[in-house]
Amino acid sequence: MEKILLFVLDLFSGLYRSAGIDYKQLRSIVQVKLKMDGRRQTLMMGQQSSNGNRGYFFSLFIYLVFGLLVSMLIYALPSMMYALTFIYSYIMVMVIMILITDFSSVLLDTSDNSILLPRPVSSRTLLVARITHIVLYVGLLVVALSLGSLIAVAIKFGITTFIIFSLCLLLGVLFSVTLTNGLYLMIMRYTTEERLKNTINYLQIGMTIVFMGGYQLLPRMLGSMEEVEMVFTFHWWTYLIPSVWLSASVEAIHLNLFDLQHSMMILLSVVIPISSLYLVSRYLAPAFASKLQVMAAENKTTPQQQEKASQKGWFENLTASIVNPGAERSGFILTQKAIARDRKLKLKIYPAIGYLVVILVLLTVRYTGKSGDALEGLRSSQAYLFIIYFSTIILHTVIFEISFSDDFKAGWVFFSSPIREPGRILTGSLKAILTSLFLPFYGVVSIIIVSIWGMSTLDDVIFGFVNNLVIILSIVIINKKHLPLSLPDGARASASNFGRGILMMLVLGFFGFLHYGTTQLSGATWILSPFLAILLYFMYKSYSKLSWEELRKVT
Amino acid sequence: MNSAIVVDSLSKSYSSPVLKNINFSVNTGEIIGYIGPNGAGKSTTIKILTGLIDDFEGNATVLGIDVRKEPLEVKRRIGYIPENASLYDTLTPLEYLDFVGHLHNLDTQLIQKKSKDLLAVFGLAASKDDRMTTFSKGMRQKVLLIAGMLHNPSILFLDEPLSGLDANAVILVKEILSQLKQAGKTIFYSSHIMDVVEKISDRIMIINKGELIANGSFTELNAQAQSGSLEQLFTELTGNREHQSVAGQFIDIMNQ
Numbered sequence: 001m002e003k004i005l006l007f008v009l010d011l012f013s014g015l016y017r018s019a020g021i022d023y024k025q026l027r028s029i030v031q032v033k034l035k036m037d038g039r040r041q042t043l044m045m046g047q048q049s050s051n052g053n054r055g056y057f058f059s060l061f062i063y064l065v066f067g068l069l070v071s072m073l074i075y076a077l078p079s080m081m082y083a084l085t086f087i088y089s090y091i092m093v094m095v096i097m098i099l100i101t102d103f104s105s106v107l108l109d110t111s112d113n114s115i116l117l118p119r120p121v122s123s124r125t126l127l128v129a130r131i132t133h134i135v136l137y138v139g140l141l142v143v144a145l146s147l148g149s150l151i152a153v154a155i156k157f158g159i160t161t162f163i164i165f166s167l168c169l170l171l172g173v174l175f176s177v178t179l180t181n182g183l184y185l186m187i188m189r190y191t192t193e194e195r196l197k198n199t200i201n202y203l204q205i206g207m208t209i210v211f212m213g214g215y216q217l218l219p220r221m222l223g224s225m226e227e228v229e230m231v232f233t234f235h236w237w238t239y240l241i242p243s244v245w246l247s248a249s250v251e252a253i254h255l256n257l258f259d260l261q262h263s264m265m266i267l268l269s270v271v272i273p274i275s276s277l278y279l280v281s282r283y284l285a286p287a288f289a290s291k292l293q294v295m296a297a298e299n300k301t302t303p304q305q306q307e308k309a310s311q312k313g314w315f316e317n318l319t320a321s322i323v324n325p326g327a328e329r330s331g332f333i334l335t336q337k338a339i340a341r342d343r344k345l346k347l348k349i350y351p352a353i354g355y356l357v358v359i360l361v362l363l364t365v366r367y368t369g370k371s372g373d374a375l376e377g378l379r380s381s382q383a384y385l386f387i388i389y390f391s392t393i394i395l396h397t398v399i400f401e402i403s404f405s406d407d408f409k410a411g412w413v414f415f416s417s418p419i420r421e422p423g424r425i426l427t428g429s430l431k432a433i434l435t436s437l438f439l440p441f442y443g444v445v446s447i448i449i450v451s452i453w454g455m456s457t458l459d460d461v462i463f464g465f466v467n468n469l470v471i472i473l474s475i476v477i478i479n480k481k482h483l484p485l486s487l488p489d490g491a492r493a494s495a496s497n498f499g500r501g502i503l504m505m506l507v508l509g510f511f512g513f514l515h516y517g518t519t520q521l522s523g524a525t526w527i528l529s530p531f532l533a534i535l536l537y538f539m540y541k542s543y544s545k546l547s548w549e550e551l552r553k554v555t
Numbered sequence: 556m557n558s559a560i561v562v563d564s565l566s567k568s569y570s571s572p573v574l575k576n577i578n579f580s581v582n583t584g585e586i587i588g589y590i591g592p593n594g595a596g597k598s599t600t601i602k603i604l605t606g607l608i609d610d611f612e613g614n615a616t617v618l619g620i621d622v623r624k625e626p627l628e629v630k631r632r633i634g635y636i637p638e639n640a641s642l643y644d645t646l647t648p649l650e651y652l653d654f655v656g657h658l659h660n661l662d663t664q665l666i667q668k669k670s671k672d673l674l675a676v677f678g679l680a681a682s683k684d685d686r687m688t689t690f691s692k693g694m695r696q697k698v699l700l701i702a703g704m705l706h707n708p709s710i711l712f713l714d715e716p717l718s719g720l721d722a723n724a725v726i727l728v729k730e731i732l733s734q735l736k737q738a739g740k741t742i743f744y745s746s747h748i749m750d751v752v753e754k755i756s757d758r759i760m761i762i763n764k765g766e767l768i769a770n771g772s773f774t775e776l777n778a779q780a781q782s783g784s785l786e787q788l789f790t791e792l793t794g795n796r797e798h799q800s801v802a803g804q805f806i807d808i809m810n811q
Contacts, residue, residue, distance in 0.1 A: 025657065025658055035646065118635040
């Protein structure tokens with residue numbers, strides 16, 4: 001792929017040379033950038049692609065497949081306006097999302113400055129090389145996203161419409177890129193670099209959830225498309241949607257229809273992208289350059305933002321009461337802060353939680369059937385048991401992920417400290433996961449369950465909570481044990497264990513059925529609870545007594 | 556007159572002044588040790604001389620070329636090994652050196668041969684095709700040193716070049732530097748490691764709070780201050796004489 005792109009680039013070498021660019025230098029910069037794109041771990045592929053060059057190109061392939069699926073709308077929908085609006089929206093949203101999530105590292109990378117600037121490369125060549133790289137990157141992306149739709153449009157509507165469709169696509173992409181840049185520049189202008197990285201982090205989390213949910217939802221959406229109206233009607237708010245402008249423009253030319261509405265839309269499609277490009281480059285970009293310079297000058301002393309003192313006070317008091325001083329407290333604090341601050345960890349935990357929510361909603365809905373009165377159907381079922389026990393998976397994911405860190409080497413501090421029972425660190429870490437993630441999540445779940453199924457499920461919620469703890473403790477006791485943040489990402493494969501995953505599902509299933517059994521006998525939960533509490537206590541004790549020998553056995 | 560570097564009333568300020576009216580010149584074939592406390596303006600001086608910063612006051616020429624007017628010409632002739640430098644670490648050393656060589660418009664075959672041989676000399680032959688993400692600090696530093704010298708520059712600017720290197724590599728690099736000097740290259744060396752500076756430098760310049768406060772060979776400087784070692788001299792000149800009491804404070808708090 002890299003070679004093909006460079007071959008294409010070579011065709012334009014004369015053009016570059018005549019513009020006073022050192023083409024050889026430009027070519028090697030672009031080549032290196034493409035090579036690094038191929039090796040960068042893309043968001044979609046996550047950790048799996050840590051070796052091999054397939055990451056980026058594999059994600060392009062996925063986009064291509066998705067694009068083909070979406071292009072079927074052109075045939076599935078009778079209304080051309082609707083079909084094109086969906087397709088333009090899809091492509092534009094995807095371009096923006098991908099630019100923000102995967103490309104942000106490229107845009108914000110300052111290592112470029114320290115590597116390239118000391119070399120005899122003119123700033124003009126450097127700038128053009130950067131733009132060339134971005135154009136190639138976005139171009140490839142757009143081709144992957146839109147290839148299906150381009151073909152479908154050409155076949156269904158003919159060559160003239162295809163050309164107009166492509167032109168409008170270009171305008172749409174231009175607008176998306178400008179918008180993304182504008183967004184960056186705005187954030188950069190009004191906040192710190194740290195805040196910007198956090199914002200990107202949350203967008204990445206959001207995108208992962210949308211994407212994973214999309215796999216589940218898109219086929220369903222396609223299925224229910226028949227119910228959409230046949231004829232597109234213009235409202236005042238349709239003038240606010242860029243993809244509507246573009247598809248109206250295509251329709252206007254396809255049907256040779258130039259009434260007031262369509263003419264307005266054509267005007268918007270052309271004027272807005274171009275004027276926004278002008279505005280961004282005129283007013284926001286210069287400020288960005290100077291901001292970057294300031295950042296480079298003062299980057300050595302960027303202080304970590306302090307939490308509000310009052311907030312810290314009561315929370316620290318609260319946590320101090322549930323953990324023992326010493327190693328347990330250390331494990332607790334480390335895990336708590338990592339969950340709150342480590343962006344990479346957040347990027348693994350929150351999408352997993354979000355995905356679980358999507359799955360839960362989908363399965364619950366399916367469980368209750370397609371009847372019109374979904375809520376009634378849901379009430380008569382016992383789907384809440386399912387929800388309660390699936391929540392354990394969150395705990396399982398987080399406990400697995402907390403072992404990994406980019407700073408895994410810093411784990412030496414555990415080994416050099418005089419800790420007799422490293423199990424204490426593990427229980428501290430577990431308590432942090434429970435308090436900062438699981439309790440809030442389970443709390444929300446409980447409220448939802450009680451509000452749908454009524455107060456009678458309150459004992460189920462509490463019983464389920466205890467069971468969840470028993471399940472998770474039995475899982476951590478069976479599983480390989482690792483200190484928090486002490487493993488490199490590369491150890492992921494050897495740390496996970498398929499057999500034990502199955503075991504976990506069995507344990508989960510056992511408790512799920514146990515609980516189901518108790519719902520058949522009134523009062524059974526109250527009888528079982530004390531036994532479970534005692535079991536829980538002993539499991540906790542044994543976990544906290546874990547010795548160095550046992551910990552070493554697995555590492 | 557055979558000056559490799561001439562700096563004439565050089566001043567630079569960001570929000571506060573970083574360099575205040577600096578003047579010096581460096582002869583061809585000299586090794587200059589450029590030292591100063593953190594934030595004294597060492598890196599800024601080097602960035603100006605290597606053509607990375609162009610908004611400064613005063614004049615600076617490198618090999619007779621004005622760094623402000625023709626930074627590209629300067630960059631072509633010098634080698635710069637920056638402090639805590641970044642690398643494109645998803646590349647392999649060979650790929651990275653190939654890339655850097657092409658930025659200097661060197662011949663592809665020459666780059667290949669030189670990089671392979673230089674990597675082998677530094678003991679990196681086995682890792683030449685591994686991605687640098689897994690490299691230790693010392694290995695990265697070796698790649699950076701090669702990348703800075705691949706194009707056979709006439710002047711070398713080194714900012715803390717020995718960081719992360721093991722003892723053998725340090726001796727090797729020191730030897731390379733002194734042989735480079737024999738071959739007529741000029742070396743501008745900035746570091747915190749005083750005894751290395753003391754041993755390899757022909758002339759030492761000390762900068763403090765943006766001002767050049769000493770300029771001369773170690774024996775000359777020592778004759779003025781009679782302090783025994785460069786470290787003591789440095790402490791004396793940069794005006795930090797409170798080390799003893801600060802250390803005492805540290806011990807007191809530790810004992811609490």
